[in-house]
Amino acid sequence: MKAAQPNAPPSRIVDDLDMASALDDLGLEMSALDQELERAERTGTGLEALWQVPPDLEDRIARGVRQRLRNRQTAWMVADLIGLPFSTARVIIEPDQGSPRA
């Protein structure tokens, strides 16, 4: 079995940003980046509304997590009982898992 990497989440983020081109597009030298960013950050973006979270978010998440874990437990029991692969049993029990919402 492959050993887990300490502090490593499931997959890596790849940022393909070409720093030189991006700086060029912004019309900046690297040395001016901090100053320009500081200046830009003094102006608000008006996006405050975006960072609001729904009321009772924590309760809803906790309920959702409990349900998902119950579903997984059931999927494992089904897989064990009738010899299905776990992934197949899970799709049967959680048909919406990973699929887009209507």
Place this chain on the structure above:
Amino acid sequence: MTRDQAAKVAPLDPGADAVAEIVNEHGRAMYRVAIAVVRDSALAEDVVQEATITAWLKLDSFRGDGSFRGWLLRIVHNTAVSMVRSSRERPWDPEWIPPGTAPSAERQVVAAIELDAAIRTFARLDPLSRTIMALREGEGLTYDEIAEVLGVTIGQVKIRLLRARRRLAAAVERGEP
């Protein structure tokens, strides 16, 4: 999920254990990162739920010498990106506006136009830039912390942030995305 992990699920009581702690301590930050990527409140909640389970199952792999929040938010970002990829057949709604931010009669017309322009421009940024904005504006993380959460360089964080802010400022000035 491995068989060992499945066994771990069995005795779970999420009301009084690490899962509840993760949700209560970090749920809001996780949601802000998720919605920045997926742009859909219901899907963002799905992302947070999945990421919470992933983090809980992988708690043993967290060494504890880094930031737990950083480790957790990175899992959220990865989960959100994966979920967006898996639902690629459904095109993102370019007109998506977060709940509660649609123009209302009470709002001043000019402010409404600016807000709409900012939000629509934000929604059109790439997912990584949106996440960087969410971590900076929504969570108040430093550039160093954002770089740690996302596993990118500080320079990349700064450039994406500046580029995003310039686009937003230009959109607000024009009154359109």
